[in-house]
Amino acid sequence: MEQYIEKTKELLMDYAPKVVTALAILLVGLFLIKIVVKGVKKVMQKQNVDITLQKFLGDLLGWALKALLFVTVISKLGVATTSFAAIIGAAGLAIGLALQGSLSNFAGGTLIMIFKPFKTGDLIEAQGVTGVVKEIQIFTTHVNTPDNKLAIIPNGALSNGNIINYTKEGKLRIDLTFGVSYDADIKQTKEILMEVLTSNDKVLSDPAPTVNVSELADSSVNFAVRPWVDVAHYWDVYFETTENVKIALDKAGIEIPYPHAVEIQKKE
Structure with a gap:
């Protein structure tokens, strides 16, 4: 019993300073x-770094420093860091093989953060989804669709696929086509269509809107109507122009052709 007590005292004398030192370092x-x-986060804020990137880099730096601190504390307790590193390496390989998809998404998220093909608040089209970017996370990107659905897209597929950023350039062109009867006067029709565009305050003057004959179709003369708008006004101008063109053409007595044959069959 005396021997066990002596050994315990020796162990305490040997390891107590190491434990105290390790706790202090921790x-x-x-x-x-x-x-x-x-x-680091304050520096990134001063540099106007994207908020999502600030959080991502801050968390990444925090975990890396904590891992380094953990190894330092373990080494102070007398554990061999070489064997410990080997165990971590083997565990990392096993985890990597098991989480290949997640690692791909992590790498994709990192690429998105670095190259910034889009940012939070941008209107994008990618992976068959169109909507406004709500949040860019490490593994996924959250996008709000026009009908207010939340689409969660894996960053791996997102970074490797085609991305259309509608917000990046700040302006969008709306492509509309309207057909009128062959009896209509082309010059008058162009003036009416242009008046509809220029009377809308949301339509930009630079670049200027355009109205041109695009096709001589089977039963109509088709006009390509191209107004430019800010991204936020895209759908407003789209619907307003469609409605106002119909009203303006009716008021001027200009016919918009429709399939009469179908109407006759319905009546019969």
């Missing part, structure tokens, strides 16, 4: 990591 390290991460 507490001071966590405190310093918190300060460093907060400082």
Whole structure:
């Protein structure tokens, strides 16, 4: 019993300083990591770095520093870091093989953060989804569709596919086509269509809207109507122009052809 007590005292004398030192390093390290991460985030805020990128890089830096601190604390307790590193490497390989898809999404998220093909608030079209980017996370990107559905797109597929960013250039062109009767006067029709565009305050004057004859179809003369708008006004101008063109053409007595044969069959 006396021998066990002596050995316990020896162990305490040997390891107590190591444990105290390790705890001190752990507490001071966590405190310093918190300060460093907060400082880096403040620097990124001053540099007007995207909010999503700030959070992503801040979290990544925090976890990396904590992993380094953990290894340091373990080494102070007398654990061999070489064997510990080998265990971590083997575990990392196993986890990597099991989470190939997640790692691909992580890499895709990193590429999106670095190259910034879009940012939060942009209107994009990708992976068969069109909508406004709500949030860019490490593994997925959240997009709100026009009918207010939330689409969650994996970053791996998103970064490797085609992305159309409607917001990037700041302006969009609306492509509309209206057909009128062959009896209609082309010059008068163009003036009416242009008046509809220029009377709408949401239609931009630079670039200027255009109205041109695009096709001589079987039963109509088709006009390509091309107004330019801010991204936020796209659908407003689209629907307003369609409605106002119909009203203006009716008022001028210009016919919009429709399939009469179908109407006759319905009556019969």
